[in-house]
Amino acid sequence: MSQPLAEIPVTDLKGVGTALALKLERLAIHTVQDLLFHLPLRYQDRTRIVPIGSLRPGDECVVEGEVKVADVVQGRRRSLLCRIQDGTGTLTLRFFHFNAAQKNSLKPGSRIRCFAEARTGAAGLEMVHPEYTKLDSDKLTPVAENLTPVYPTTDGLHQTRLRSLATQALTYLDRQGLQELLPDNIRQQWRLPELNDAIRYLHHPPADVDQPLLLDGKHPAQRRLAFEELLAHHFSLLKLREKTREKGAPVLQASGQLTQPFLQGLPFPLTGAQQRVGAEVAQDLQQPYPMLRLVQGDVGSGKTVVAALAALQSVESGLQAAVMAPTEILAEQHFNNFTAWLEPLGIKVAWLAGKLKGKQRETQLEAMRNGEARVVVGTHALFQEEVVFHDLGLVVVDEQHRFGVHQRLSLREKGRNGELSPHQLIMTATPIPRTLTMSAYADLDCSIIDELPPGRTPVATVVIGDERRHQVIERVRSACRDGRQVYWVCTLIEESEALQCQAAEVTAEQLTETLPELRVGLVHGRMKPAEKAEVMGRFKAAELDLLVATTVIEVGVDVPNASVMIIENPERLGLAQLHQLRGRVGRGSVESFCVLMYHAPLSKQGRERLKVMRETTDGFKIAEKDLELRGPGEVLGTRQTGMMQFKIADLQRDSDLLTRVKQVAGQMHGYPQHVEPMIRRWLGVGEEYGNV
Structure with a gap:
């Protein structure tokens, strides 16, 4: 049986030695399959010859003409200037890097065909270092039948080399093809082309393709691949969620003996949104698997009170709660709030930040170790190895996009009482557009506090x-x-x-x-x-x-x-x-x-x-616009972008596919054997990225 394309190394291709393989590795190309998924950024139209007289600055095209003059000129830089004519106009070709053989080959009277971008030069339009071929007057030289791909590249790797490698990879595709992981009935239902046809088409689009559609990334062949990539990401997040749930978590019963007096002591009633989200969190904490809930609420919507209610539920069940913020200023503010709210209820709140030193620090660490401190508030200092909790039941992370993935993971590790993981409540005042919630946070349940407390003025x-x-x-x-x-x-x-x-x-x-x-x-x-x-x-x-x-x-x-x-x-x-x-x-x-x-x-x-x-002043409208203007990597913050590295999909452009992706993920329960290969195809081993 033939070897799958995902297992055939690029070194099996003609002309790929160690040096070239290392350059390809910089583009994450290790196998023939990787090459096939390394799609063009854009295309050049070399399928027709354009009359020189119709050229405009910025046009990138093929022209053909007779060489009239070829001279070496001494300007600021020595260059070879060559003038060609085709009966409609004259064009200058300029070469800064040339040799004698090249100069001699471009002698007056010879005919050449060249391709480059036309620019405004000292004496009219010119092309600098065009790709060119000499024409044989006895033979007809055909133009390209397909658009010419321009691939993402790296230092020392030229387009011509990448094109020839892609063409080699396509011969493998013709011989044995890639495994189609989307079942036929699903493809037909959503009118999606076959994977092999889509890849073939995108490497060599025909001359009559709808170019604007292709350049916008909205051609059916591109949508087919984007759809499968988004589906692979979705599956990887669902897998993570299942993995987390397998671990089990302490069941935190809500007795109300602390929450009731806490609510009565507040100088304001909870808003309807706070009550609703508080109830969702309370319900999650009573499950025997870890809560993974993202609470979004605009600035001043009262997320901290919801976090305090969750912490009290952990304390009522005899376990500790940790609250973590990205800066000392914010952590200290949380500490002051929690102290004012919880100490009257007889609950000791500990504080841990980088600035805490010596005896003070040791006292706090001991209170956390022996369980005297029921709630601990701190910065990333809570990640440090010496920090040991007596029995951690809940982790609250504020403004979670400010923390790196490994930091959050290490805090979760601290909660293991035997095999149990603490529950996780993630809070953000940065509204996350629905598009990103459905993709980057598909492993989290989302709650939104969409109401400001009374008395707040816009x-x-x-x-x-x-x-x-x-x-x-x-x-x-x-x-x-x-x-x-x-x-x-x-x-x-x-x-x-x-x-x-x-x-x-x-x-x-x-x-x-x-x-x-x-x-x-x-x-x-x-x-x-x-x-x-x-x-x-x-x-x-x-x-x-x-x-x-x-x-x-x-x-x-x-x-x-x-x-x-x-x-x-x-x-x-x-x-x-x-x-x-x-x-x-x-x-x-x-x-x-x-x-x-x-x-x-x-x-x-x-x-x-x-x-x-x-x-x-609606944070969610602003977030949607922000996504539109800046793109997902920037909106999520640099620490999160590792998880947003799509090869083909674009969360903004393809946001309309996300609802369909969710539906298809449900339909594919009947094809579990396709899920793992799909994740591997698109993410490699990267599905661990979100293990937070």
Whole structure:
């Protein structure tokens, strides 16, 4: 029986030695199957000859003509210039790298056919280093029958070599084909072409193909492959979920002996959304397998109270709960909230962060080890090896996209009491578009707190050019005169953190000079955590009127008295980040403003972003738009993008396929033997990526 294409190494192909195999490895091409799935980025149309007289700058095409002149010219760089004519016009060909043999072959009177992009040169249109062939006047040289593929490549690997390898791989495909993993009845139901036909078509599309459809990635052949890839990702996440559920978790019974007095002690009633999500979480915690629930809620929607209810259910069942946040400022805020809520109920709350040292640290670690601390709040310090829990029943992770996969995994390992895993509650104030929830988070149950507590006033958003900076400063002065506090956020296009901090320092100095009556504080990423926390503490205690900051204040800081947020150069931030920053104000009952002070001229995308911010405060609408403008990798954050590496699918473009993918996953229960090969085909061993 012939060997599957997924097992035939590329070194079996003609001309592939060790050096070439190493280059292909950089493109994740190890086998003939990998080569077949290494699809073109775009195509060149070499199927017709274009008259020189009709060329426009930017046209990439084939032209044919007679060489009139070929001279070596000494300019800034020595080059070979060759002029060709075809009866409709004249074109210059320019070669910077050439040899004598090449110059001699391009002698006047010879006919050549060449392909490149036409550009504006010193004397009309020219092609630089075109691919060309000399024509034999006695023979007719046919043009290409198919579009020419342009593949993703790497240093030292030319398109011609990749094309010849792909052509070799296609001969293997013709001989034995790839296994069709989508059952015939499903393919016919959704009118999907066969896998082998789709791959063949995409490597060599015919001349009459609908090129705009192909370039948009919406050709039926491309959709067929995107569909199978999305299905493979979906299966891998479902597999993960099953694997997690096999482990078993402690059953956390809700007796109500702590939750009832907790709810009665709150100065506000829960919103309907908090009650609904709280009930979903409580139900999950009573199951004998680990809860995996993502709770999304806009800034200020009351996620922390839902987390506290879950922690109390763990404590009622005699187990501990751990609450983890990405920054010391946010973790400390959680610690203060949990302490104020739980200590009156007789529950000891421990605190662990990097800044805790010596005796203090040892005391906290001991309280966690011996079970005296029932709830533990901390930063990534909770991951450290020396941290041992007495009996961990629940892990709450806030703003989970800020943590790496391995960090979350190591926290789960700490909960193993014998074979049991702790329940996991993941919270985010970054609304995740439905598209991403259905793909990147298919292994999680999702709950949304879609209601703000009463008394919260919507934030009015103003978009203003920075030439009116003096008016903005006057607005700051008047807000502070009325006893309010103001954030002033500096953003810089440079990636350098040093430059961003410098910009914030300069802004703080300028504002201190212009507003001498105000107490101005500064927070940026280069300050030590303790310094940052000290300044934030003073702002929170109303000892500062104006806080100048880089975007470090984005997540979770709660200062109800702050009612104005100024963001400089907002066009440089993503929508989700702008929405998070805006959520720092409007946390009290007074009317609040967010001023987006842009620098002209705005790009089309920049204008679009600011328009969305002005028109809506709905986090989910903003998240959908953010996905549209920036793509899934950026929206999820760099730490998460490992799981979003699609070869062919594009979550934005193919979002309409996701509902169908879910349906087909259900239909394929009858074909379990196809699931594992499909995951392997598209993800290799990568299905472990989401094991968090």
